[in-house]
Amino acid sequence: MRNAMQTPLGPNSGLHGVLVLMAMAAMMSLSACGGDKDNGNDGGTDTGTDTGSDADGDGDSDTNSGSDADTDSDADGDTDTDGDTDGDSDTDGDGDSDTGSDTGTDTNSDSNVGDAGNDAAADAGSDGGDSNFWTIIVLPDMQFYSKSYPSIFNDQTSWIVDQAETLHIAFVLTVGDFVTVNRTVQWQAASDAMHILDNHVPYILATGNHDYTTNQWLEDVTLINDYFPTTIPPPSGRYMENHIENTYYLFSVSGMDWLVVSLQWAPTDEVLDWADGVLKSYSTTSAIIITHAYLYCDSTRYDHLTRPDQSYNPHSYFLNDAGIIDEDAGINDGEEIWQKLVRENGNVRFVFSGHELCGPGFLISNDDDGLPVYQMVARHPTSADGYFRLVEFWPGAQEVRVKTYSPIKNLYKTDGKNQFSFPYAFPS
Numbered sequence: 001m002r003n004a005m006q007t008p009l010g011p012n013s014g015l016h017g018v019l020v021l022m023a024m025a026a027m028m029s030l031s032a033c034g035g036d037k038d039n040g041n042d043g044g045t046d047t048g049t050d051t052g053s054d055a056d057g058d059g060d061s062d063t064n065s066g067s068d069a070d071t072d073s074d075a076d077g078d079t080d081t082d083g084d085t086d087g088d089s090d091t092d093g094d095g096d097s098d099t100g101s102d103t104g105t106d107t108n109s110d111s112n113v114g115d116a117g118n119d120a121a122a123d124a125g126s127d128g129g130d131s132n133f134w135t136i137i138v139l140p141d142m143q144f145y146s147k148s149y150p151s152i153f154n155d156q157t158s159w160i161v162d163q164a165e166t167l168h169i170a171f172v173l174t175v176g177d178f179v180t181v182n183r184t185v186q187w188q189a190a191s192d193a194m195h196i197l198d199n200h201v202p203y204i205l206a207t208g209n210h211d212y213t214t215n216q217w218l219e220d221v222t223l224i225n226d227y228f229p230t231t232i233p234p235p236s237g238r239y240m241e242n243h244i245e246n247t248y249y250l251f252s253v254s255g256m257d258w259l260v261v262s263l264q265w266a267p268t269d270e271v272l273d274w275a276d277g278v279l280k281s282y283s284t285t286s287a288i289i290i291t292h293a294y295l296y297c298d299s300t301r302y303d304h305l306t307r308p309d310q311s312y313n314p315h316s317y318f319l320n321d322a323g324i325i326d327e328d329a330g331i332n333d334g335e336e337i338w339q340k341l342v343r344e345n346g347n348v349r350f351v352f353s354g355h356e357l358c359g360p361g362f363l364i365s366n367d368d369d370g371l372p373v374y375q376m377v378a379r380h381p382t383s384a385d386g387y388f389r390l391v392e393f394w395p396g397a398q399e400v401r402v403k404t405y406s407p408i409k410n411l412y413k414t415d416g417k418n419q420f421s422f423p424y425a426f427p428s
Contacts, residue, residue, distance in 0.1 A: 131168075132254075132394070132395060132396050133168060133392050133393060133394045133395075133396075134168040134169075134170050134253050134254050134392070134393050135167045135168055135169045135170065135390055135391065135392050135393070136169075136170060136171060136172075136173060136288075136390075136391040136393075137160055137169060137171075137172040137173070137201075137388060137389065137390060137391075138172075138173045138174075138175070138352050138376075138378065138388060138389035138390075138391060139156070139172060139173070139174045139175070139388050139389075140175060140354050140378055140379045140387075140388060140389070141175065141176065141177035141208060141210075141354040141355065141379050142174070142177065142178050142190065142193075143177045143178060143179050143180040143186070143208075143210050144180070144384075145189075145193070145384075145386075146178055146179050146180070146186040146187075146189040146190040146193075147179065147180045147186055147189075148384070149384045150189035150192065150193065152384055152386050152408055153189065153190070153193035154192065154193045154196060155386065155407060155408060156193070156386055156388060156407060156408070157172075157193050157194060157196040157197050158196055159407035160172060160197065160201055161196060161197060161200040161201060164200055164201050167390070167392075168254075169201050170202075170251060170253040170258075171201065171202040171203060171204065171249075171251060171260070172197060172201055172202070172203040172204070173203075173204055173206075173260070173288070173290050173352055174194075174203065174204065174205050174206055174290065175206055175208070175290055175291070175292055175352055175353050175354035175355070175377075176206045176207050176208025176209075176210075176211060176264075176265055176291070176292035176354055176355070177208030177209070177210045177211060177292065177354060177355070178190040178194075178205075178208070178210075178211055178224070179210055179211060180210055181210065181214075182210070182211060182212055182213045182214075182221065182222055182223055183223075184223065187223045187224070187226070187227045188227070190227070191227035191228065194228070197232075198232045199232055202231070202232070202233060202249070202251070203231060204231065204247070204249055204260050204262050204290060205224070205228055205231065205244050205245075205247075205262060206245075206262045206263065206264065206265075206290045206291055206292055207222060207224055207245045207264045207265050207292065208265050208292040208293075208354065208355060209265045209266070209292065209293070209314075209317060209355070211223075211224055211265070212265065222245070224244060224245065225242060225243055225244055225245075228244045229242065229244070230244065231244065233249075235247035235248060235249055236248055236249050236250045237278065239271060239274045245262070245264040246262060246263060246264050246267070246271050246274065246275070247261075247262050248260065248261045248262070248275075248278050249262075250282070250285070253393075254393075254395065256286065256426070256427065257285045257286070258285065258286055258287070258288065259278070259279070259282045259285045259286070259287040259288070259347070260287070260288045260289075260290065261275050261278055261279065261287060261288070261289050261290070262289075262290050262291070263275060263289060263290070263291035263337070264291070264292070265291075265292040265293065265314070266292075266293065266314035266317070266318070266331040266332065266333075267291065267331065267332055267337065268330045268331055268332070269330050269332070269340075270330075272332060272337065272340050272341050275289075275341055276340075276341055276344075276345065279341070279345040279347060279348065280345065282347070283345070283346070283347055284347065285347060286347055286349050287345070287347045287348045287349060287350075288348075288349065288350045288351075288352070289337075289341075289342065289348060289350070289351045289352070290351075290352050290353070291337065291351070291353055292353060292354055292355045293312070293313070293314045293333065293334065293353060293354075293355040293356070294333075294334035294337060294351055294353035294355075294375065294377070295334055295351070295353050295356075295361050295363060295375050295376065295377040296310050296334070296356055296358075296361060296377070297356045297357070297358035297359045297360065297361045297377065298358075298361060299361040299362055299363045300361075300363065301333070301334035301335045301337075301338055301363070301375070302314065302333040302334035302335060303333060303334065303335035304316070304325060304333050305335075306335075311356070311357070311358075312355060312356060312357070313333050314331055314332070314333045315327075315329070315331065315333055318331055334353070337351075338365070342367065342373060343365075343367045343368050343373075344367070344368050345367070346367055346368070346369040346371055348367065348373055349371075349372075349373060349374065350373070350374050350375070350376070351373065351374075351375040351376070352375075352376055352377075353375075353376070353377045354377060354378070354379050355377070355379070356377060356379060357379065359379075359417065360376070360377060360378040360379075360404075360417045360418055361376070361377045361378075361417075362374075362375070362376050362377075362402075362417070362420070363375040363376075364422070374400070374422065376389075376402070378404065378418070384408075385406050385408060385409060386406040386407060386408030386409065387404050387405065387406045387413065388404070388405065388406075389402065389403070389404055389405075390402070390403045390404075390405055391403075393424070393426075395426040398423055398424060398425065398426055399421050399422070399423055399424055400421060400422055400424040401420075401421040402418075402419065402420050402421065403418075403419050404418035404419060
């Protein structure tokens with residue numbers, strides 16, 4: 001399907017979506033994975049390249065053939081490779097600031113989880129009475145909930161709707177892997193949960209490797225378009241007609257214009273060329289990119305050429321007949337997305353991703369114009385806790401605050417990898 005002639009939709013196709021979003025804003029006032037068996041217990045055979053144990057508790061056989069020999073440093077069931085003692089230092093020698101406070105200890109222990117109190121919404125946006133802020137919700141890989149706990153998925157999106165006005169929620173971002181296997185029962189659960197947001201809070205979808213039929217990623221064999229032929233409001237533009245993968249949206253929030261570009265799992269060179277054209281068409285608009293596999297949990301980008309130790313690199317899913325990485329597949333990992341797309345477009349401010357298993361990561365890199373790009377990964381679906389990210393924008397304080405919250409538990413993760421802030425230069 002990707003090899004057919006593809007005609008990107010033009011920039012003007014999103015006018016209706018922009019008007020709808022502006023009206024909604026006024027009303028508000030303001031994962032990785034793989035498997036080599038029937039891991040969905042639904043009769044489908046999931047044939048992947050992974051040959052190990054179930055690292056994420058979703059029934060999949062999830063250990064990649066890489067040389068990842070890391071341990072569970074936070075006792076949450078995930079394999080944690082980040083044993084550094086970062087204090088905003090350059091952990092990979094590439095000039096990037098690896099911002100975090102991980103000391104290799106138990107960052108998920110009770111001492112690092114804060115009770116949100118009786119009014120979680122007030123706590124989420126508290127700043128001495130200053131209400132001039134707005135929020136992006138970033139949902140992690142949600143396949144665990146679609147498979148085993150759909151009611152929690154429903155509760156999460158219902159909470160977002162309930163708090164939309166209080167938290168000035170502008171939109172909801174996703175990072176792929178809505179299901180563990182590309183089967184109707186799980187897609188129906190994901191659809192039911194996400195459509196709770198319809199006509200309340202805008203949302204943008206990205207696809208992960210689990211959202212496709214295994215080994216048919218290049219053929220775009222996914223049911224996502226059956227359940228999400230569009231979103232409300234609709235995309236401002238698409239890479240391919242009738243496909244929700246690879247889309248872009250235009251938002252206006254508190255007087256700021258934003259462009260959100262969604263890239264599918266392991267985007268091809270053709271998709272990156274399309275995204276590059278979109279970013280250059282809106283070169284004066286601050287941009288956010290969402291994609292599935294981009295940042296690794298040690299706060300470095302996925303890089304199959306220099307980091308073979310990183311588990312679940314997208315290239316490890318695309319093998320030739322000899323069983324080695326097919327460099328002619330035309331797909332891209334995080335470092336390739338950075339080099340080919342992000343660094344040369346000076347309007348990209350944020351990249352959000354999921355996929356990896358070993359914990360949250362955060363990386364600040366300067367683009368070719370010397371401007372910071374804030375890159376984050378957070379994946380929390382390995383237990384029925386219901387955590388997701390709140391990214392709060394505070395223009396008055398010239399600051400962005402990142403929080404990790406569970407409406408199911410009414411708790412925050414308060415360790416330095418899950419709750420932190422950084423200066424952000426809002427336009428005057």
